[in-house]
Amino acid sequence: MPERSIIQSSGFANTEAGFTLRLRQPNYRGLRLSLIEGIDITVDGQTYPAEANSILLRGEVYSHAAMAEATETWWNVGETIAVQVAKPDGLSAGVHEVGCTLRLRHPYFPPQFQPAFVRETRHITIIQP
Amino acid sequence: MSGFQYGVSLYSYTDDIGTVMGLDEALEHVADTGATGIEILSESHIPAYPRPDTAWIDHWFARLERLKLVPTNMACWVDTSITLNHNRTEEEGAAQLAQDLRLAHLLGFRFIRPKFGVIDEELTPHPIWRGAVERVLDLADELDITIIPEIHAPTPIRHPVTEAYVDFIQKTGTRHFGLLIDTGIFQDRPLPYWPGETPEIRKAALSFLDGIKVPVEHLAEVIDYVPFIQAKFHHIDEKLHDHHIPWDRIVPMLKKLNYNGYLSSEYEGVRDPWVAIEQVRRQHCLIRRLERETELSHA
Numbered sequence: 001m002p003e004r005s006i007i008q009s010s011g012f013a014n015t016e017a018g019f020t021l022r023l024r025q026p027n028y029r030g031l032r033l034s035l036i037e038g039i040d041i042t043v044d045g046q047t048y049p050a051e052a053n054s055i056l057l058r059g060e061v062y063s064h065a066a067m068a069e070a071t072e073t074w075w076n077v078g079e080t081i082a083v084q085v086a087k088p089d090g091l092s093a094g095v096h097e098v099g100c101t102l103r104l105r106h107p108y109f110p111p112q113f114q115p116a117f118v119r120e121t122r123h124i125t126i127i128q129p
Numbered sequence: 130m131s132g133f134q135y136g137v138s139l140y141s142y143t144d145d146i147g148t149v150m151g152l153d154e155a156l157e158h159v160a161d162t163g164a165t166g167i168e169i170l171s172e173s174h175i176p177a178y179p180r181p182d183t184a185w186i187d188h189w190f191a192r193l194e195r196l197k198l199v200p201t202n203m204a205c206w207v208d209t210s211i212t213l214n215h216n217r218t219e220e221e222g223a224a225q226l227a228q229d230l231r232l233a234h235l236l237g238f239r240f241i242r243p244k245f246g247v248i249d250e251e252l253t254p255h256p257i258w259r260g261a262v263e264r265v266l267d268l269a270d271e272l273d274i275t276i277i278p279e280i281h282a283p284t285p286i287r288h289p290v291t292e293a294y295v296d297f298i299q300k301t302g303t304r305h306f307g308l309l310i311d312t313g314i315f316q317d318r319p320l321p322y323w324p325g326e327t328p329e330i331r332k333a334a335l336s337f338l339d340g341i342k343v344p345v346e347h348l349a350e351v352i353d354y355v356p357f358i359q360a361k362f363h364h365i366d367e368k369l370h371d372h373h374i375p376w377d378r379i380v381p382m383l384k385k386l387n388y389n390g391y392l393s394s395e396y397e398g399v400r401d402p403w404v405a406i407e408q409v410r411r412q413h414c415l416i417r418r419l420e421r422e423t424e425l426s427h428a
Contacts, residue, residue: 068212074178077174108206110249
């Protein structure tokens with residue numbers, strides 16, 4: 001089972017195109033992807049805006065634009081996704097300060113809370129191959 | 130004198146489910162309280178919502194039978210602003226409700242609680258609600274499931290939102306639409322600040338978390354339309370003292386009004402691992418004790 005935090009220690013790794021970061025679903029109900037307005041990632045103070053990030057959910061990759069239209073796909077409670085972030089050369093091995101900001105639209109929340117922000121920061125580690 | 134029926138909403142175990150327990154363990158904890166009613170959240174607790182496979186459904190009924198639990202309410206949502214560019218129409222809202230009614234029926238539930246998108250800070254539901262519900266009333270009749278939107282803080286009992294629901298019941302004459310009362314409306318002492326909340330935020334936008342203090346006497350005005358109650362609470366200490374919800378006034382009023390439906394625990398407090406398990410047990414102990422005391426004082 002995942003860690004209690006949203007940002008997961010395991011799954012943090014470099015990829016061919018950049019790096020990947022595992023997140024636990026942060027809400028009490030399953031999230032339609034179309035209700036996620038964006039997932040921004042920061043690493044050591046540098047922000048990687050949602051518009052350029054993709055997610056990997058149950059083997060399928062969704063771009064930011066694809067998520068906005070995915071009304072019948074749910075990120076379930078207790079389930080993790082991998083956020084795929086483009087960064088030539090990836091991240092250095094070692095401990096990084098990593099943050100995420102999820103912008104969630106809850107239609108049953110009053111308009112002034114749209115979107116709602118879920119933020120977390122943790123120190124997690126890239127291990128060299 | 131017949132009594133309350135006791136249940137638990139799996140919402141109580143938010144964040145525990147999926148990190149330190151699965152659905153099976155959660156159901157075991159519910160059954161161990163002596164409760165009979167199990168309330169779930171559709172999109173949260175049915176892994177392949179809206180289409181669970183037959184193996185999952187078989188397992189669901191096997192667990193309920195072994196633990197002697199009865200499905201009560203399936204909470205669900207009508208997400209009006211489904212994408213940034215589209216708000217659902219009455220027809221689309223009805224399709225969502227029909228899907229959830231059929232799923233609830235398949236899993237043995239008697240109630241669904243649709244949460245409609247809202248248009249203001251008083252939680253006025255999006256105007257499609259009425260047309261959407263009208264379109265599925267025949268289906269609700271056929272499946273014998275009652276649709277129960279919730280009356281939830283900051284919306285009190287004496288309010289246009291509640292009045293509109295009652296008007297709908299009276300005009301349609303339906304027996305398959307009612308009110309779910311969330312006992313958070315009776316909260317009469319402030320909640321502690323949630324993580325990230327500041328005094329400024331509380332004052333500006335979340336003052337209802339200080340308690341909207343609906344008088345329990347107002348229940349008498351709507352009780353005929355209330356088939357189900359979510360027993361919302363936030364913290365009960367080791368002396369069985371609830372820090373926010375006045376059970377010592379709610380329970381006698383419900384007994385006086387001959388309420389015989391479910392009280393379905395909805396713990397909404399500190400989300401550290403395993404806290405909810407003990408909190409739910411304390412609530413059941415507290416309410417059962419108050420119910421017994423009320424009965425004895427009227428015997």
